[in-house]
Amino acid sequence: MNSTLPTSTFTSWPLKNQTVFLRADLNVPLINGTIASDFRLQALLPTLNILVTKGSKIILATHIGRPQAKDLALSTRILIPWFQEHGYSVTFASTLEQANILIKQVPSGTLVLLENLRFWPEEQSPSFEFASVLKHLADYYINDAFGVAHRTDTSVTVLAELYAPDHKSIGLLMQKELEALSYLKEQPSQPFLFLVGGGKIKDKLPLMQALLPKIATVALCPALVFTFLKALGKPVGRSLVDDTLIDQARQILQQAHKNNVSVLFPEDYLVTRQQKLEPPYEVISAENFDSTMTGISIGPKTVELYKQAITKAHTIFLTGACCITEQPISCTFFNDLLQAIAQASAYSVIGGGDSVSAVYKQGLEHTINFCSTGGGATLTYLSSQQLPALKSMLE
Secondary structure (H helix, E strand, C coil): CCCCCCCCCHHHCCCCCCEEEEEECCCCCEECCEECCCHHHHHHHHHHHHHHHCCCEEEEECCCCCCCCCCHHHCHHHHHHHHHHCCCCEEEECCHHHHHHHHHHCCCCCEEEECCHHHCHHHCCCCHHHHHHHHCCCCEEEEECHHHCCCCCHHHCHHHHCCCHHHEEECHHHHHHHHHHHHHHHCCCCCEEEEEEECCHHHHHHHHHHHCCCCCEEEEEEECHHHHHHHCCCCCCCCCCCHHHHHHHHHHHHHHHHCCCEEECCCEEEEECCCCCCCCEEEEEHHHCCCCCEEEEECHHHHHHHHHHHHHCCEEEEECCCCCCCCHHHHHHHHHHHHHHHHCCCEEEEECHHHHHHHHHCCCCCCCCEECCCCHHHHHHHCCCCCHHHHHHHC
């Protein structure tokens, strides 16, 4: 791994009865008040288990959602039963004052789960005062929240800077993320296939530009593909297009041509004529797109086309689910694509919350080499932009 990146050192710390502030990314998807996927919770356990085994007292801090004010539907209290069911001793602190009292009282190996950090407005407006209060809670600091490493939230930047180098460390998940993604950046085995779809096109175009010198093939998927199709003057019906990025999409295609990167477009699409993007869905060939249709996903011919590229690849990176996850029937062909990646011999990395959730729903997590917990953080890091959290760990 790049020597300028922080490494995980906490495993050598003398932590018996010491307090540790563990910043995690437990921003789990919620459906009707229940945890829809525990992927992020499971990913934290290697770090958490070492801290418990060492007999430390753990202040566990995270955010859930994007609350503009205190919203009990997004309280981290919802995580308590999960930790209890998995055998952890855990208590809840709704205020920082309460956390300060509890962490002194609880026995070693206990978690004190903080209320949603974003209930404090100072969390997202970097605050030295707020960071100082958080630091008062713990002797040591660990950042295992790769999913927010691209943010400047107080708990991932200012707080880290208040700890001495020998009292702060990244966690095992963060290190695993950096190692897996550094491989894609620095030494991918060729041919390297990049499959990209979903929304957030503005975030993904810089990633495409950064990866073009490293990849052999890029396979475009909905919804991102429709901006590229419009740049080429192709019909896209009512599909999602970012008109402000058409020139940039055209430039990327030109750059790909100069770099001898093969650009694959879908041969068919799953579409709907419904305004709310609901069923019924139908499969149409790419040339039969009419003005009443909205593209939802790829079709079976495209799955076969992209499978050929998957079979030839030695490295595969997929980001962005090309379906509507709330409509499982729309994800059939996307799931076929994931199955093909799981069966391939290539080194494979999947990024993005919806894509990773789809991997876990199909039980493919053990046949994909790495599932990244980061969405924006993954894109930022692979685009060779600085991650504020990493910078703070080195200062």
